[in-house]
Amino acid sequence: MLSKFDYVKPKTVEEAVAFLENNPGTRVLAGGTDLIVLLRRNLLITDHILDIKGIEGLHRLDYKEGKGLYIGAAVLVNEISEAPMIQDKYRALSQAAGSLASHQLRNRATLVGNICNASPGADLSTPLLVYNAVVHIEGPEGKRELGIEDFFTGVKKTALKKGEIVTGVSLPDVQEGDSSYYKKQARVKGHDLATVGISIRRTSEQETLMGMAAIAPTPIRLRELEKKLKNRDFNEETANWLKEEIKNHVKPISDVRASLEYRFLVSGALAKKIMMTLMEEGVK
Ligand SMILES: Cc1cc2nc3c(=O)[nH]c(=O)nc-3n(C[C@H](O)[C@H](O)[C@H](O)COP(=O)(O)OP(=O)(O)OC[C@H]3O[C@@H](n4cnc5c(N)ncnc54)[C@H](O)[C@@H]3O)c2cc1C
Numbered sequence: 001m002l003s004k005f006d007y008v009k010p011k012t013v014e015e016a017v018a019f020l021e022n023n024p025g026t027r028v029l030a031g032g033t034d035l036i037v038l039l040r041r042n043l044l045i046t047d048h049i050l051d052i053k054g055i056e057g058l059h060r061l062d063y064k065e066g067k068g069l070y071i072g073a074a075v076l077v078n079e080i081s082e083a084p085m086i087q088d089k090y091r092a093l094s095q096a097a098g099s100l101a102s103h104q105l106r107n108r109a110t111l112v113g114n115i116c117n118a119s120p121g122a123d124l125s126t127p128l129l130v131y132n133a134v135v136h137i138e139g140p141e142g143k144r145e146l147g148i149e150d151f152f153t154g155v156k157k158t159a160l161k162k163g164e165i166v167t168g169v170s171l172p173d174v175q176e177g178d179s180s181y182y183k184k185q186a187r188v189k190g191h192d193l194a195t196v197g198i199s200i201r202r203t204s205e206q207e208t209l210m211g212m213a214a215i216a217p218t219p220i221r222l223r224e225l226e227k228k229l230k231n232r233d234f235n236e237e238t239a240n241w242l243k244e245e246i247k248n249h250v251k252p253i254s255d256v257r258a259s260l261e262y263r264f265l266v267s268g269a270l271a272k273k274i275m276m277t278l279m280e281e282g283v284k
Pocket residue numbers: 027028029030031032033034035036037052073077099100101102105108109110111112113114115116117121122123124160164165166167190191192193194
């Protein structure tokens with residue numbers, strides 16, 4: 001049974017921030033697909049739930065040439081996976097969104113809820129990492145922006161301070177010839193967090209960016225490995241090298257979803273598969 005709480009649904013970000021400041025312990029509700037599960041199991045008890053879906057500006061989803069993509073905090077995961085412009089320009093993001101849970105769940109869940117929940121295996125984290133996304137935050141001390149890498153601070157922990165909410169996430173624009181791919185391995189297709197999730201992006205300047213989920217306490221960029229890939233072409237030899245080398249750059253643990261050994265193996269296999277797929281599409 002749910003414990004008792006007051007439910008508030010502000011119309012503006014200012015109202016939301018003021019409420020959070022005056023009522024410490026309030027939990028923000030977006031789609032509720034993480035939050036309601038905790039409340040139902042009494043793993044979380046709170047006096048106030050603040051629903052952000054009534055704030056019109058948080059539903060903004062747009063792309064502007066030269067500026068990039070903006071995703072408001074109330075934008076649904078299905079809106080992201082189904083947007084042709086995202087499929088075209090930020091493919092790994094579209095794929096990761098399409099791989100999160102089931103269609104019904106994606107009709108409630110938000111991208112911002114996914115990163116605020118800060119699971120090490122969050123599907124939407126790795127495409128945001130390879131696109132150098134910026135998190136837009138508003139709180140009692142005003143607005144601030146934070147790079148996505150600095151947003152994740154630990155298992156289920158973020159850099160959000162008391163009274164702050166995330167209002168949206170932005171991704172810089174991409175050049176012609178920029179390509180990316182997301183792949184995940186999960187126990188149950190459509191109903192489970194990744195046992196390993198990986199995004200690889202190859203820019204038009206042949207820079208490689210890699211983001212991984214479920215192989216460390218937070219989703220991470222593999223910066224050292226990226227440096228090693230700097231002067232390497234995408235070809236079968238590099239793909240075979242990557243399959244082995246990646247194991248030196250991840251620190252998986254064993255948990256209910258998979259053993260450490262399995263995660264090492266899957267990391268290599270997925271990375272190779274993505275590189276081969278990009279190569280077959282003409283990425284060099
Ligand atoms: C059956 C099932 C399957 C799932 N499968 C997957 C999966 O395959 N991959 C995956 O990554 N996840 C999965 N999840 C987890 C969940 O669906 C996602 O993390 C989802 O994106 C959360 O979004 P939400 O809008 O529902 O967040 P909510 O539940 O509303 O919120 C999540 C957390 O973020 C906080 N929060 C939300 N919005 C804000 C904001 N704007 N500012 C500050 N804090 C905020 C909330 O207070 C809460 O702590 C699954 C969940 C279930 C129940």
